[in-house]
Amino acid sequence: MATNDDFIVRFENVQKSYDGESLVVKDLNLNVDRGEFLTMLGPSGSGKTTCLMMLAGFEPATHGEIYLNDRPINNVPPHKRGIGMVFQNYALFPHMTVAENLAFPLEVRGMSKADTEAKVTRALEMVRLGPFGGRRPAQLSGGQQQRVAVARALVFDPDLVLMDEPLGALDKNLREEMQYEIKHIHETVGVSVVYVTHDQSEALTMSNRVAVFDDGIIQQLAPPEELYERPVNAFVAYFIGENNRLYGTVKEVKGESSVVEIDGGGGMIESLAVNTGGVGSRTTLSLRPERVVVSPTAGSMQNVVSGKVEELIYLGDHIRTRMTVSGNNEFIVKVPNAQGHATLKVGEEVQLGWTTEDCRALDAPAGAA
Amino acid sequence: MSDAVAGKDGDFSIADGQNLKQRLRKATSRARWQAVFMVAPLGVFVLLTFILPIAQMLFRSVDDPVVSDALPQTVVALESWTDRSELPEEAVYAALAADLKFLRAGGADGEGKSLIGRLATRLNFDTSGVRSTITKTARKVKKIEAPFKEAFIKADKKWGQPDIWASIDRLGGAVNSTQFLAALDLRQDVNGDIVSQPEVRQIYVTLWLRTLWISLLVTVICVALAYPVSYLLATLPLRISNLLIICVLLPFWTSLLVRTTSWIVVLGQNGVLLEALHLIGLVGEGADRPQLIYNMTGTIVAMTHILLPFMVLPLYSVMKGISPSYMRAARSLGANPTLAFVRVYLPQTVPGLGAGCILVFILAIGYYITPALVGGQDGQLISNFIAYHMQRSLNWGLAAALGTMLLAGVMALYWLYDKIVGINNMKLG
Numbered sequence: 069m070a071t072n073d074d075f076i077v078r079f080e081n082v083q084k085s086y087d088g089e090s091l092v093v094k095d096l097n098l099n100v101d102r103g104e105f106l107t108m109l110g111p112s113g114s115g116k117t118t119c120l121m122m123l124a125g126f127e128p129a130t131h132g133e134i135y136l137n138d139r140p141i142n143n144v145p146p147h148k149r150g151i152g153m154v155f156q157n158y159a160l161f162p163h164m165t166v167a168e169n170l171a172f173p174l175e176v177r178g179m180s181k182a183d184t185e186a187k188v189t190r191a192l193e194m195v196r197l198g199p200f201g202g203r204r205p206a207q208l209s210g211g212q213q214q215r216v217a218v219a220r221a222l223v224f225d226p227d228l229v230l231m232d233e234p235l236g237a238l239d240k241n242l243r244e245e246m247q248y249e250i251k252h253i254h255e256t257v258g259v260s261v262v263y264v265t266h267d268q269s270e271a272l273t274m275s276n277r278v279a280v281f282d283d284g285i286i287q288q289l290a291p292p293e294e295l296y297e298r299p300v301n302a303f304v305a306y307f308i309g310e311n312n313r314l315y316g317t318v319k320e321v322k323g324e325s326s327v328v329e330i331d332g333g334g335g336m337i338e339s340l341a342v343n344t345g346g347v348g349s350r351t352t353l354s355l356r357p358e359r360v361v362v363s364p365t366a367g368s369m370q371n372v373v374s375g376k377v378e379e380l381i382y383l384g385d386h387i388r389t390r391m392t393v394s395g396n397n398e399f400i401v402k403v404p405n406a407q408g409h410a411t412l413k414v415g416e417e418v419q420l421g422w423t424t425e426d427c428r429a430l431d432a433p434a435g436a437a
Numbered sequence: 438m439s440d441a442v443a444g445k446d447g448d449f450s451i452a453d454g455q456n457l458k459q460r461l462r463k464a465t466s467r468a469r470w471q472a473v474f475m476v477a478p479l480g481v482f483v484l485l486t487f488i489l490p491i492a493q494m495l496f497r498s499v500d501d502p503v504v505s506d507a508l509p510q511t512v513v514a515l516e517s518w519t520d521r522s523e524l525p526e527e528a529v530y531a532a533l534a535a536d537l538k539f540l541r542a543g544g545a546d547g548e549g550k551s552l553i554g555r556l557a558t559r560l561n562f563d564t565s566g567v568r569s570t571i572t573k574t575a576r577k578v579k580k581i582e583a584p585f586k587e588a589f590i591k592a593d594k595k596w597g598q599p600d601i602w603a604s605i606d607r608l609g610g611a612v613n614s615t616q617f618l619a620a621l622d623l624r625q626d627v628n629g630d631i632v633s634q635p636e637v638r639q640i641y642v643t644l645w646l647r648t649l650w651i652s653l654l655v656t657v658i659c660v661a662l663a664y665p666v667s668y669l670l671a672t673l674p675l676r677i678s679n680l681l682i683i684c685v686l687l688p689f690w691t692s693l694l695v696r697t698t699s700w701i702v703v704l705g706q707n708g709v710l711l712e713a714l715h716l717i718g719l720v721g722e723g724a725d726r727p728q729l730i731y732n733m734t735g736t737i738v739a740m741t742h743i744l745l746p747f748m749v750l751p752l753y754s755v756m757k758g759i760s761p762s763y764m765r766a767a768r769s770l771g772a773n774p775t776l777a778f779v780r781v782y783l784p785q786t787v788p789g790l791g792a793g794c795i796l797v798f799i800l801a802i803g804y805y806i807t808p809a810l811v812g813g814q815d816g817q818l819i820s821n822f823i824a825y826h827m828q829r830s831l832n833w834g835l836a837a838a839l840g841t842m843l844l845a846g847v848m849a850l851y852w853l854y855d856k857i858v859g860i861n862n863m864k865l866g
């Protein structure tokens with residue numbers, strides 16, 4: 069069993085309120101493993117930055133305790149926590165050169181000039197910016213500034229680095245390139261990283277584990293595959309990847325699965341009971357578009373319903389098909405562009421099938437009766 | 438060939454042989470002319486109301502035609518006067534008699550008599566006490582006959598001393614530097630050497646030093662008061678900071694005169710401040726009370742108050758643009774709050790600090806109305822004396838010389854600032 073010593077960071081019942089009226093972070097319990105790359109993912113305003121600021125020491129927790137290396141740090145000022153941080157706008161000091169920026173954390177720790185220089189050089193090489201030490205941050209491109217910010221957060225060998233949407237300001241190609249670069253640095257340096265983003269593909273690409281935030285609560289904490297394959301509630305299913313939603317009422321519970329009558333007269337669907345109440349309760353069925361089979365061979369799928377083709381979008385490797393199923397006209401099916409795939413026409417009625425395991429019965433939508 | 442080709446020196450020529458640079462110039466000339474027309478009205482205005490008067494002032498500080506206009510023959514005759522321990526020769530006295538007679542008779546334009554008055558005044562500025570020598574001699578000049586030397590000395594014994602002759606010789610050049618020397622408490626003696634003014638006439642060096650000292654002090658106090666306020670304004674939520682900014686700007690919307698005189702109410706002998714201190718027993722009655730106004734203290738307090746917004750605004754605008762994440766970054770990198778401030782925040786406010794200091798210092802060094810109202814004797818600055826020479830003593834030449842030196846000082850300061858901080862680094866708001 070893991071002891072508290074294996075965790076670099078522990079949040080214990082942490083709450084945060086700015087105005088004394090509403091909680092921005094509600095009862096956060098989260099352990100970060102040593103050497104882990106943990107991502108906080110969630111929509112804007114869900115309290116991710118607030119969590120990071122409490123960890124870095126810039127915002128006090130209203131309630132609860134945060135441990136760093138098993139030491140409570142609620143009363144430790146930021147400069148004594150020894151946590152590296154990469155800010156969204158990089159916060160590189162504009163009046164210092166790149167090398168001076170990198171030397172800053174070493175100087176304030178009283179490191180000798182020679183050691184400082186050696187470390188700065190090594191850090192610059194790590195982010196492939198060797199010749200740029202003499203430049204001002206303003207003379208660098210966005211991607212280069214980003215790398216300097218990462219190097220500065222790592223140059224004083226912290227155990228833990230926090231990054232708050234560090235790639236938000238970069239264009240798509242650069243962002244993907246930097247994702248791999250940061251991931252690579254994490255693996256070589258062995259530092260623990262707590263990373264904040266609202267971009268789910270970024271979270272899935274980079275992380276060991278992802279904590280999905282909504283409304284100040286961790287909705288699910290799991291490795292990327294699990295998050296995608298086995299979301300535990302409707303929010304996670306919706307937020308991670310693409311997802312078809314069908315609403316309905318539980319009619320029968322059969323061990324692991326439940327039979328749901330979907331709204332709009334689509335009939336009975338047998339689904340995996342993940343997060344539902346008993347017979348009669350409302351539920352959301354979640355189904356990945358790539359798991360729906362068009363015109364399945366009879367008897368191969370537990371669930372077969374009919375759908376009407378509304379729109380076809382050719383995307384090369386697959387054809388994205390929008391259909392109306394049981395009154396829901398936003399039902400998406402990805403038809404793979406494989407040999408002998410079904411050719412559909414707009415307006416056509418076809419049969420769609422899926423297995424019980426691929427269809428997850430989750431919590432009811434908020435406000436739905 | 439239809440494409441543009443590059444010549445070997447990088448010049449481009451186009452198919453029809455025209456140079457690309459010329460083509461570009463032609464294409465942009467319309468925009469250039471538009472720009473000229475847009476600037477022209479302001480340009481003319483500035484020229485007429487600013488550049489010409491300043492040029493005139495610069496010229497007036499060295500332009501001094503009175504003596505050469507009034508006594509042309511004497512000035513020429515004096516060129517032969519080399520041994521300054523002796524009196525000039527008879528010929529010089531004769532020339533003076535001729536000049537004075539000509540002026541008494543109306544001079545070249547019939548204004549000869551008033552020219553005598555101006556001559557007397559001008560010479561009196563240079564060598565005090567010679568006004569009457571000139572006017573008296575001029576009145577009697579009709580009766581003065583050869584030998585002129587004796588006759589002049591009999592008319593006024595000052596003609597028997599070399600001083601007045603040296604004065605006429607010095608001011609005989611239509612362009613001379615006497616006013617600049619006077620502005621530094623210096624003068625030329627009989628032999629033409631530069632020496633200090635006599636002790637009783639030395640005022641300007643003290644004044645220059647006092648002006649510099651007060652300006653510096655006011656600037657430093659303004660920085661000390663404005664820095665924390667601007668920081669607060671820049672970090673508070675916008676709703677509150679806007680309200681406070683109005684409080685800072687409020688003095689701008691009140692008349693300068695009202696603001697200055699209100700200090701008289703506050704700081705006077707029986708003013709609000711001293712009465713309040715008296716009530717809590719900190720100061721006594723009457724003569725025991727410290728003098729807070731009509732002296733240097735009054736000038737410093739009132740000027741600081743009036744110039745404070747000029748420090749707050751540039752500082753505020755610079756601080757507003759400094760993201761709080763810089764301080765956070767510095768803290769997360771291990772710097773304690775003081776170190777983070779000194780190493781990271783302060784350097785980023787230098788553009789605002791520099792602009793504020795330059796602005797306040799330059800305004801302070803030329804300040805007039807506040808010291809005039811609350812400065813008393815020892816709170817007077819150089820501009821008060823410029824005004825005095827413009828309005829009272831009518832020694833415009835000296836006023837111009839003082840003004841020119843003030844202008845040169847400000848320019849020097851500006852140059853120094855550019856060298857040290859860089860003018861591009863200045864942010865005025």
Ligand SMILES: Nc1ncnc2c1ncn2[C@@H]1O[C@H](COP(=O)(O)OP(=O)(O)O)[C@@H](O)[C@H]1O
Nearest residue numbers: 086087092110111112113114115116117118119
């Ligand atoms: N300094 C602050 N003062 C008051 N409210 C704040 C402050 N910072 C954030 N909030 C509020 O807290 C909530 C969560 O914000 P934040 O942690 O920044 O979310 P995220 O980083 O996930 O977008 C938001 O509703 C935001 O308005």
Ligand SMILES: [Mg+2]
Nearest residue numbers: 113116117118
């Ligand atoms: Mg955020």
